Amino acid sequence: MVTLFKPFLHDRFLHLMVILGIVLAIFAPFRLTELPGAVDWHTLITLCGLLILTKGIELSGYFEVLGRRVIEYFQHQRALALALVAGAALLSTFLTNDVALFIVVPLTLTLRKFSSLPVSRLIIFEALAVNAGSLLTPIGNPQNILLWGHSDLSFFGFIWQMLPLASALMVCLLALTWFCFPDHIIQRHAPEEAQGWQRRLLWLSVLLYLLFIAALECRFAGWALIVVIAAYLLMARQVLLRIDWSLLTVFIAMFIDVFLLTRLPGVHAGMTQAAHWSDGARYLAAIGLSQVISNVPATILLLPFMPASQLFAWAVNIGGFGLLPGSLANLIALRMAKERRIWWQFHLFSLPMLLIALVLGWLIYLTLRAA
Template identity: 60%
Template sequence: MNLPFLHALARDRFLHLLIIIGLLLSFLVPFAPQKWPAAIDWHTIITLSGLMLLTKGVEQSGYFDVLGRKMARRFVTERQIAFFMVLAAALLSTFLTNDVALFIIVPLTLTLKKWCAIPVNRLIIFEALAVNAGSLLTPIGNPQNILLWGRSGLSFTAFIGQMFPLALAMMLTLLVLCWFCFPAKTLVFQSSDRTPQWSPVLVWGCLAFYLVFLVALELKLELWGLALIAAGFLVLAKRVVLSVDWSLLLVFMAMFIDVHLLTQLPALHHLLTGVGKFSDGGLWLTAIGLSQFISNVPSTILLLNYVPPSMLLAWAVNVGGFGLLPGSLANLIALRMANDRRIWWRFHLYSLPVLLWAGVVGYLLLRLR
């Protein structure tokens, strides 16, 4: 284990908080550490590992510099580039899932600041909100929709029709916020005197590795796929493997274990046994509130044991992705990739009002249907 990795762990306050929460919860439920590994979604961990390697490979190749320079020259104002990045994040999330969309959009955003003066943190926050809004539209946009779609028996298009009013309302909301939060200030182009250097070999290698990884995921051989692309990067560009933020995987593992411990609490089970008798408003608030603390995917899994995969539940757990950081794992990915401590509290200045707005507007739209 190298020193940079140890330093990253020492500075990771969010990981420290998750460990403390896990220790506290372990005193409130039966202590069974042998069950903790089974609580971790290893498919998610392996998929995330592969995506981090592939994204870091493209980043290390320098191609994001080339793309960022072209984009910076194409847009005139800060508002224009914000609209484009937010819409791109939302669109990609509808068919690539919210996590994958962020692995493409956020590194590109970080590169843009080399070529023009933009409020990077604010833009990444809006991209995180955009993938949550865009991904709720389709059955394959995020993990909770995949689960709900499978249980509902709806066709692909019927599911989209069910989610469309909420997705439209949230995207319009984000575009209005973009208008007010990003001024029509002329972009100041930087570093115009140099042409970015990039490695075509590494870019094409990343594309080949991505195809290999996709096939491995499709064949349920994700661990072999990860091993192949890791070996490929060790041969092609060892620096890619060394520069990945591997501590993010520990954060996800700790979150899975904490959620597992939380769901063992007798008080929570006592509450959920009666959730099937809740009014629509009660179920709406329960699903959103539960998502805030254990994330919307575990909330969906837990609530489906007590209630049917209704439109109300689908809307509620997707609304629950806004608000507090744990609401959606996509939030965590976006903020971690920003690599700036100030973004953590600034995120909530936007996400909490959006959650309140989504909660009210979503429920009113449900009542009108």
């Protein structure tokens, strides 16, 4: 039980979200019965399932096996960083940004055991990569799913709409990766005796992973989560005890805080004026609001007042860069890293990327509109 509850006591970000919620509750009119509806339970169920399944694969020991092979294949830091960043971006286009992180980040963490790589910086760039890569497709992230559903575009029509921005941002991100990771030979640690890995736990986790992804597509996520939990209770109970359950509580607190924020007097009235804003004002508003409440809630809040246009789609995806709350994927990646310094180091790269994306997005939009 100590293992289960210890993260809640040391989670400063969770404590901050709870305090913020209490302050907002003082000024925002609401009923307690409205709070459960403020939480996106589908997102919570999805995140919970992925946390459990990834932990199962991690505890099987297979990430260490894979990490050894990666270190043996790549000789230079820059080549490895470019491969991981490009791989994270590619995975995020069809597996969604959070799923891509649950695959790439645990693998990256195992590299620390075999080499002196700057693992924290790699994870930061992987978080930036999934934000850039996932914006390309209508299934890459939750905000795109929402926008696609409110538009008249086909699947490939949406991709064509997002392609100019996605291409430009990936070129910039890969260039930034090139400059931030030196072409030094990877310094490997003295080889350790290879530890055995649990094939039974690995295959159980992979099978459940495929089942869970299929269930998500068929909208049976809740039932699939019950199956996943029951399977681990029967066959690998230690997996459930090692989950970062406080992360799920952080997400619940964030959803409630956003709900209370939207109930503040004057906020809703201000949103109704969005229909009369210029393109530039809408662009900056969507990016700015994403920095404060994350791009998915920002999309939900603004969608009734703004058309699901190309500019709006670009803006909320650009809003995933910058400050930590810009994208929930940022929080997932940094939490998995389990390192204090990474929280401020993230902004050294994410804020410049936000500025680059903001300027590039607007210039490309003006160019396309003038053509």
